[in-house]
Amino acid sequence: MKKQQIFRYLLLPLAIILYTCEDVDTTPPTVSISSHYSGQTVGEIVIIKVSTDDNDGVKKVEFYVNDELALTVSKSPFEFAWNTTELDDGDYVVKAIAYDNSGNSTESQPIMLTINNQSYKPSEVEIESIVFENGGFTVTWKKSLDNDFQSYQLEKSVESQMLDYAVIHTTNNIDELFFFDTDVNPLAYYYYRITVFDTVGLEQKGQILSSSLDPAPNPVNIKSVTYTYTDMTVEWDKSTDADFQEYKLLYSESQNGDKTSVDTYTGLNTTSYNTNDFDPTNENWYWIEVKDTLGQTTMGLGKSNIKDPFPKKVNITSVNYDLSKMTVKWTVSQDADFLNYQLLYALGANGIKDTLFTITDINTTEYTTSNFNPTINNWYWVVVTDYYNQQTLGNGKTNTIDAPPTASEISTIYYENDSFIINWTQNNDSDFKSYQLFESESENMSNKLLVFSTSNVVTTNCNIGIEKDKIRYYQLLTEDVWGLQSISDIVEGDSHNWFVKTFGSGVGNSVQQTTDGGYVIVGSKYPTGGGSAIWLIKTDTNGSEVLNKTFGGGIYNDGNSIQQTTDGGYIVVGSTYSYGEDWDLLLIKTDSNGYEVWSQLLDYGNDEYGNSVQQTIDGGYIITGRRDGALVLIKTDLEGNEVWNKTFGSGWGYSVQQTTDGGYIITGSSSGGSNKGSVLLVKTDSNGNEEWNKTFGGNSAEEGYSVQQTTDGGYIIAGGSESFSGNESAETWLIKTNSNGNEEWNNILFGSHGKSVQQTTDG
Structure with missing residues (x-):
């Protein structure tokens, strides 16, 4: 027993020591206003909510408005029902202070709220009518549309501004919409108004409406005064007064002239008058004066005939x-x-x-x-x-006085094979006569020499021999048949720019020089993990990389053709094996920085390949390739949405160009036995309907890779053939046709297949 007491005595000091060593809570609670934010407009009853937390528990939250304590809440939820109708409209600062059980406190971030109870007032209720009947006035009003309707209050006064008024009726029934006022003098005017209240006490006064004595007749207006070659007809509105007595037709030669009576009509339905005594070149004004049974009269609006007008201008x-x-x-x-x-x-x-x-x-x-x-x-x-x-x-x-011809500007000057390839914009004037190209060693074109001229308007390029590492200046003169001339800007030609560049691991399938003199390339990039992505590279004029973009994920994606579009961006066509278990044709539009603007996946169920794309004159795109084993031609709008597609037998389409007549020329290969085929040339109209097709070769494997319309309206094709050596890659085959696709000549040039062809300036 003593041992237990001693133990008890020992425990007590230990407990005291443990208690006195416990940490004091100095961590304040967190608090923030969660229901609103600064800048909000509020009205009526606003519930201000806070979010608060503390490890020792929140004891209370105080709500302040403009630094005045508005409410203390001692338990969750910590909310403040703020009745803004008790305050003037304006800006108010609201904040909350949270206290924990240890006396620590935190003040929330204050917010600025704008009270505008004007927008919360009930909608105005208008009086619809005040009708005198059975010795009193029946006052009828419209029904309130407010969900928080409380009551109607009908107010009455003998003065028009209703500065002093009496409340003659109050109702809480939203459907009670009239009141019969017997305390009236039928010879006096009374003014009525509805005030509507909502559940928080906001009110809205309606418009003031006056009673009336027996009114004067409603005006009757002349509707029309028309005439033919034989008579004039006057028509007027029918009176709407129950106490109608008569119409009086009045006439004057001018709007403000003296009026004379023409006739009087007692028939309510008589609403027209005819006369053959009239002059349509002058004004003939008519009015109707209507009279009621009490002798009160009202004159309506008059009207005259339209004087015979002068003829309208013929311009x-x-x-x-x-x-x-x-x-x-x-x-x-x-x-x-x-x-x-x-x-x-x-x-x-x-x-x-x-x-x-x-x-x-x-x-x-x-x-x-x-x-x-x-x-x-x-x-x-x-x-x-x-x-x-x-x-x-x-x-x-x-007429437009014949102006100097539209200046054709030199667009690009390329250096290649000891020559400048100079391109310029085509002149589209109907009175074109000639182009004359001048060369100078000076940038101000002093001592210039004529180095090329042509009267063929579609000839927009030429080759000028130049030594390596030289600079020359060129200017193009355009002349019309009237002898007027226009001169282009001076453009520098530089024969220094030769380069060879490589870009990572991949294949380039198509390249085009851009309007800034640089180059854009599309092909396939082979990442380390396998597969491929469509690869777009833009360089400057020296071949230095400007941008590098890839498109597509999944398994295989190949970019086969690219063209710069009129907006400075690029259009790419290729094929993808990333959306199912077959190849699909993929069309991608980018901006000038290579960022994708949109892409379209053209999937017709089996394998589809896109090999060539060109922007058409309407801003859309034309594509050729292969679909379900057939050569396919696809037209899209400027967003890449398909407009139509056409197939042409079994084969491949490798190149497409829009022709000068708005149609299209395609080259590729037609499939033959044992995977061998012929060079295929197909001409369509602007809707893709075939006009004719031609094949060339056929003994072995031949394919057409590039086609261009020539200045004589025919076509030039570059392709490959193994008919002459048994090896497709061993010969480049060049074929020239007339405008109907009939062969004019063909040449086998050298080893390897021909992938691109362009007509030169010398024909």
Whole structure:
């Protein structure tokens, strides 16, 4: 027993020591306003919520508005129902302070809330009608549309502003929409208004509506005053008054002139008047004065006939010319009383006008003459005359004085094989005569020499021999048949730029020079982990990499053809084995930085391959390749959405170009036995419908890899053949056809197959 007491005494000091050594809680709680954020607009009852936490427990939360304590909450949830209707509209700072059980506290980040109870007020309720009947006024109003409706209050006053009013009726029934007021004097005016209240006490006063004594008749307006060659008809609205007595028709020669009575009509349904005594070239004003059974009268709005108008202008729409004639066109007259046109001519806009001839056929709107001079102004006008011999001169127009030809600009100068390949934009003027290319050793073109000229408008390039490591300057002069000339900007040619570049592990399948003089390449990149990705590389003029992009994931992705688009971006076509168990055709559009804008997967069920793509003149794209074993031609819009697709027998399409007639020319190979085939050339119209097809060779394996339309309208094909050596890669086969695809000549050139062909400036 004593041992137990001693043990008990020993435990007590130990417990005291342990208790006194426990850590004091100095960690404040966390607190933040979670229901709102600064800048919000609020109204009516707003529930302010906070998020708070503490390891020792939250004892209370105090809510402050503009640093004044608004509410203390001692248990969760810590919320503050803030009645904003008790405050003026404006900005208020709200914050919360949380306290834990150890006396620690934290103040939340304050927020600024804007009270605007104007937007929370109930919707205005309008009085619909005040009708005097049975010795009193029945006041009817519209139903409130507010979900928090509380009551209607009908207010009445004897003065129009209702500064002093009486509340004559109150109801909490939202469907009670009328009140019969018997405390009235029918000879006095009363003013009524509905005030609507919501559940938080906000109110909205409606518009003030006045009672009335027996009203004057509603005005009756003249609807129309029309005429023919024989009579004039006046029509007016029908009176809507129950106490109608008569119409009186009044007349004046002008809107503000003295009115005389024409006739009186007691029939409510009599609403028209006819006369044959009228002059349509002057105004004929009519009014209706309507009278009720109490003798009150009201005059409505008057109306006059439309005075016979002058003819509408007939304007010259164009004065055009070609090499043989000038054609003048004008708009057709819109007047029913048309009599004739007179065509006038002058040498200047303010010159003396001569009448050339008069035309009585309203549908004749064109004049042609071979006697003209396009280097001066030739002004024409049309005077139109109506049935009453009123005339109107229309707007004149002159020909465009023959301007200097549109300047054709030198677009690119490439150095290759000891020559500058100089390209320029084609002139599209109808009166084109020639291009003349000048060369100088000076950048200001001093001592320039004519080095090339042609009268063929579609010839837009030439080769100029140049030694290596030289700089020359070139300028293109364009001349029209009238002897006017335009000169291009001066462009530098530099024969220093030779380079060979390699880029990682992969294959380049297509390259094109870009408008900035650099190059863009597409092909396939082979990552370390296997498979392949479509690979796009852009370089500067020296072949230094500018951008490097890959597209596609999964198993295999090959980029086969690329072209720079008119917006400066790129269009890529290829094939992918990453979306199923077969090859699909993949079309990718990028911006000028190589970032994908969109891509389209063209999957027709089996294997599809895209080998060549070109942007068409409508901004869309034309693609050729292979689909289900057949050569395929696919047209898309500018977003890559398919417009149509066509197949042409079994084979492959390797190259496509839009032709000058808007159609398409395709080359590839037609499949033969034992995987051997012939060079295939297919011509279609603009909708992909075949116009003709031709095959070349066929004894062994032949394929056409590149096709271009030539300046004579025919076509040149580059491909490969093994008919001559038994080895496809051993010969390049060049085939020239006429515009119908019939062979004109062919040549076997040298080892390896031909992948690309272009007509040179010398033909």
